[in-house]
Amino acid sequence: MHKTPEQLFEQFNQAIELIHTDLACSYLDAYLENAENLVDNNHVRVEDGLPKPETVKKLQDLYEKLDIQHQDKETIRRLLQLCLLKVMSKDAIQANHQMTPDTIGMLIAYLIGQIVPLNKPYKIFDPVVGTGNLLTKVMNDLTKISHQTVEAYGIDNDDSMLAAASVSVDLQQLPVQLLHQDSITNLDIPQSDLAVADLPIGYYPLDDNVKNYQTKSEKGHSYVHHLLIEQTMNYIVPGGFAFFVVPSNLFETKESESFVKWIQSVAYMQGFINLPSDMFSNTASQKSILILQNHGANAKQAKQVLLGSFPSLKNEKEFRKFLAQINLWVKTSLKS
Known part of the structure; x- marks a missing residue:
């Protein structure tokens, strides 16, 4: 029952x-x-x-x-x-192990459904899968939209979080392969069409592992979220998309100039949308969704980058209005 x-x-x-x-x-x-x-x-x-x-x-x-x-x-x-x-x-x-709220998973799945053509079987991966809540929420929502077969890959270096992800995908009977490793090192996964990630914030302590990274810091430790974005794009097919949950001040740090240059060298920044402000206790903890599309295939820079802020879900009228603006942007700026 x-x-x-x-x-x-x-x-x-x-x-x-x-x-x-x-x-x-x-x-x-x-x-x-x-x-x-x-x-x-x-x-x-x-x-x-x-x-x-x-x-x-x-x-x-x-x-x-x-x-x-x-x-x-x-x-x-x-x-x-x-x-x-x-x-x-x-x-x-600890806070780094907190689950991604369902609202974020729902909004990412909505954006993917509007932006990414899911008209054939596809692969999706999450380089910081944690308990698997974001990945499985997105997969379940996309299955309702696309009815395509999907293969998924989740990576995490915390064995207890990966154990939680493992029982979750097993009980949901989802086709997810989980790997216990540091996502900054070489990954044993195929190229994927799509990636989702709620990125940890802070510094990556193992400087020797990042020697070949374009987004590494000139001095001292590098931002782990910069490194994870670079690594993720390495495993996305030409023209494939990645949707990252990032700090809203991502482009306001002293490292942001070199970070933006790196993005422009490998991908198109198609969108940067603030999540509803009432999801966060203060402006310092505000998060956004960064949308990157790898160069190659038929990818091209949208005529206008998708910018804006999701209204509160409690304000249904404004929220629907914003979704309509996203749909219009897809038709007139991204796909035209």
């Missing part, structure tokens, strides 16, 4: 509490243990007598109520997101 994520959350959360108590482990480990049991057709793994037999029985009853096999992909993704949000607050997980 189909249920809402909120209805399912109660059972999953009870299961997390049971394993957390019985195994005396972190909430994240309890979450992963439960998710892996669900992937394994509700089979509860017992090691050294734990979980206790009475706990195993309670867990199996909860799994039966969850009935995860009969829920759709988006319901499962949203359920896992609700559970992980609680897990992260309980375990006080």
